[in-house]
Amino acid sequence: GENVEQHPSTLSVQEGDSAVIKCTYSDSASNYFPWYKQELGKRPQLIIDIRSNVGEKKDQRIAVTLNKTAKHFSLHITETQPEDSAVYFCAASMLSNTGKLIFGQGTTLQVKP
Amino acid sequence: GAGVSQSPSNKVTEKGKDVELRCDPISGHTALYWYRQSLGQGLEFLIYFQGNSAPDKSGLPSDRFSAERTGGSVSTLTIQRTQQEDSAVYLCASSFGTGVTGELFFGEGSRLTVL
Numbered sequence: 001g002e003n004v005e006q007h008p009s010t011l012s013v014q015e016g017d018s019a020v021i022k023c024t025y026s027d028s029a030s031n032y033f034p035w036y037k038q039e040l041g042k043r044p045q046l047i048i049d050i051r052s053n054v055g056e057k058k059d060q061r062i063a064v065t066l067n068k069t070a071k072h073f074s075l076h077i078t079e080t081q082p083e084d085s086a087v088y089f090c091a092a093s094m095l096s097n098t099g100k101l102i103f104g105q106g107t108t109l110q111v112k113p
Numbered sequence: 114g115a116g117v118s119q120s121p122s123n124k125v126t127e128k129g130k131d132v133e134l135r136c137d138p139i140s141g142h143t144a145l146y147w148y149r150q151s152l153g154q155g156l157e158f159l160i161y162f163q164g165n166s167a168p169d170k171s172g173l174p175s176d177r178f179s180a181e182r183t184g185g186s187v188s189t190l191t192i193q194r195t196q197q198e199d200s201a202v203y204l205c206a207s208s209f210g211t212g213v214t215g216e217l218f219f220g221e222g223s224r225l226t227v228l
Contacts, residue, residue, distance in 0.1 A: 001171060006155075032215045043204070043219040044156070089156060095215060100169055101146065105155040 002027040004092050006104025013080050014112050021107045023090035024072040030092040033066060033073045034101070038087045047088075048075070051095065080111045115139075117220035119205050125226045126195055134190045134223045138207030146208075146217065147180055147190050151201040159203075162188065195227045 003026040013019050025033075034049035050057045050064045050073065057064050061080075066073040077084055090104040118137040126132050138145050147159040158172035162182045173179070177195075182188040192199055202224050206217040 034215055034217075036217075043221055044217075045219070046216045049215060093215060100158065100161040101215065101217060102158055103148070103156040 002030055002092055002100075002102040004090060004102050004104040006090050006107055008107060009105065010108045010110070012110045012112065015080060015082060017080055019075075019077045019080055019084070019109055019111075021075045021088055021090070021109075022072060023074070023092075023104050024070075025092040026071070027092070027094070028068075028071065029094050032093050032095040033064070034091050035062075035064060035075050036089045036091065036103075038089065038106075040086070044089060077109075080109075082111050082113050085109055085111045117205055117207055117218050119203075119220035119223050121223055122221060123224045123226075125228065127228050128197060129194055131191065131193045132195055132225060134192075134203050134205075134225070136188045136190070136205030136207075136220060138186065138188070138205070139218055140186075142207035142209055142218070143185070144208045145182055145188050146206045147188070148204045148206065149201045150204055150222070156204065159190070192225075195225075197227050200225055200227045 006023045031052035035047050036044040037047045038044040048059050048062050048064050050066050061078050063076045087106045087108050089106050091101045093101040120135045143164045145162040148156045150156055160180045161169040177193045180190045202222040204219055204222045206219045208217045
């Protein structure tokens with residue numbers, strides 16, 4: 001089955017700096033790669049996703065890149081702000097009626113003011 | 114309701130007792146997931162229901178864990194003979210089904226503490 005590895009487990013940056021979180025996946029059939037943000041004590045929420053037919057997707061300060069050949073994808077947050085502090089999870093699945101979403105281990109991002 | 118509803122929000126039980134956790138997904142969502150999140154850990158996949166298909170139980174950690182989904186809607190996760198290592202937040206999520214859109218909508222979770 002699918003296995004998703006995520007690095008780093010913790011990341012601390014100064015406000016205004018960029019943050020990058022990387023994930024690798026094992027199942028070459030996976031074609032859907034979302035990122036979820038979980039603030040302390042709250043439920044995970046989708047922040048951005050990418051499908052395998054594109055290599056990059058941006059939404060304001062966040063972007064995701066995908067390298068299908070290498071089976072890895074990354075989340076990039078630019079101009080970080082204290083409210084970006086949270087746990088970020090990457091995930092992978094196959095977009096089909098049988099696909100299930102498997103998550104990485106999570107990255108705790110701390111943005112220092 | 115507008116979102117995924119889980120109950121109870123908190124459950125404290127004694128080792129060896131059985132517990133049931135309930136999930137009420139968003140109306141119209143055909144896919145339903147259970148995940149487990151231990152303190153400071155990631156989202157561990159437990160079980161996945163998609164429409165009328167047989168559930169994917171590959172993530173259940175032992176035969177003490179079971180889940181059912183009645184009428185394609187409400188789901189119940191049952192843990193028998195609870196152990197201390199079962200203490201965690203159990204998150205339910207639903208979606209339209211990964212064939213349409215992959216976004217999962219999570220509930221607030223049920224925090225289980227086994228003494």
